[in-house]
Amino acid sequence: MMPDTQKDGIVRCAICGEQRDLKTVKYCSWACRDKGRNHRFSIACEWCSEPFIAKRYREKTARYCSVACKQMAHKEKHRPVTVKCELCHREHNVKPHKVSVTRYCHDCTTSIGVAAKPMPIIAETELELFWSRVDMRGADECWPWLGTISHSGHGRLRLPCGMFAAHRLSYFIATGDDPGMMVICHSCVGHPECVNPKHLSKGTVQDNTRHRDMDNRTARGDTSGPRTHPETTARGDANGNRVLNSEQVAAIIEQHKTGQATRHQLAASYMVHYETIARILRREAWAHLPR
Numbered sequence: 347m348m349p350d351t352q353k354d355g356i357v358r359c360a361i362c363g364e365q366r367d368l369k370t371v372k373y374c375s376w377a378c379r380d381k382g383r384n385h386r387f388s389i390a391c392e393w394c395s396e397p398f399i400a401k402r403y404r405e406k407t408a409r410y411c412s413v414a415c416k417q418m419a420h421k422e423k424h425r426p427v428t429v430k431c432e433l434c435h436r437e438h439n440v441k442p443h444k445v446s447v448t449r450y451c452h453d454c455t456t457s458i459g460v461a462a463k464p465m466p467i468i469a470e471t472e473l474e475l476f477w478s479r480v481d482m483r484g485a486d487e488c489w490p491w492l493g494t495i496s497h498s499g500h501g502r503l504r505l506p507c508g509m510f511a512a513h514r515l516s517y518f519i520a521t522g523d524d525p526g527m528m529v530i531c532h533s534c535v536g537h538p539e540c541v542n543p544k545h546l547s548k549g550t551v552q553d554n555t556r557h558r559d560m561d562n563r564t565a566r567g568d569t570s571g572p573r574t575h576p577e578t579t580a581r582g583d584a585n586g587n588r589v590l591n592s593e594q595v596a597a598i599i600e601q602h603k604t605g606q607a608t609r610h611q612l613a614a615s616y617m618v619h620y621e622t623i624a625r626i627l628r629r630e631a632w633a634h635l636p637r
Contacts, residue, residue, distance in 0.1 A: 465518045488540040499538035516541035535561045
């Protein structure tokens with residue numbers, strides 16, 4: 347154990363205990379200073395409780411005697427915690443740092459939808475504000491939302507307790523039923539901004555997807571993003587992952603069309619895989635080039 351630097355009013359060396367003249371100097375000599383800097387102390391491991399020797403500069407950071415103990419402690423700290431789902435009441439495991447925000451199990455979240463915050467208590471002034479931003483037409487017509495529109499096309503309204511979707515608020519005002527984790531489906535095709543309660547119904551994500559497929563609103567084929575907005579897709583020479591350029595592909599198509607070379611010969615000539623040549627000729631790759 348290192349001696350006290352001050353005892354009986356006398357300033358002493360921190361290593362050998364000899365009396366020192368200067369109070370600002372911790373050691374009496376260079377030899378004592380080197381011993382002090384290399385001084386080691388004994389501390390108990392936080393995992394296995396075994397004592398181990400650590401250098402003085404690690405006095406505040408030394409916690410484990412070995413890498414194995416550190417890994418075991420880290421694994422125990424991040425061990426999954428068992429919680430109960432609020433919907434199906436089944437137990438499931440979550441990470442410790444997500445216990446406070448996890449309410450539902452994976453099956454309930456994927457089958458019903460992402461958990462939504464509960465509907466607020468709407469005051470009379472907020473109710474007037476909501477209907478002032480609705481273009482109320484005929485009873486069976488769509489009622490477009492005149493306020494803020496999200497990127498998905500649905501209306502939004504900011505209340506004192508947060509931002510809410512306009513169609514969910516409309517359903518809640520008309521029925522008094524909080525949809526919770528359920529989604530609100532539109533019976534009108536292609537009008538996500540509609541807030542007419544007659545066009546809204548509660549359902550699951552699967553129901554909403556089924557309605558979209560039945561109404562032929564799924565983006566596929568000529569209605570997919572790369573077809574409707576080709577400028578957003580890196581094609582041909584603009585694609586950084588290409589192994590051939592447009593001139594080489596045009597030559598491959600021409601040589602195969604005229605019978606100058608087979609697919610295997612083309613693959614060997616351009617030093618690419620056979621399947622690369624086959625995909626080009628089947629129009630699965632470089633399909634935007636004329637044939």
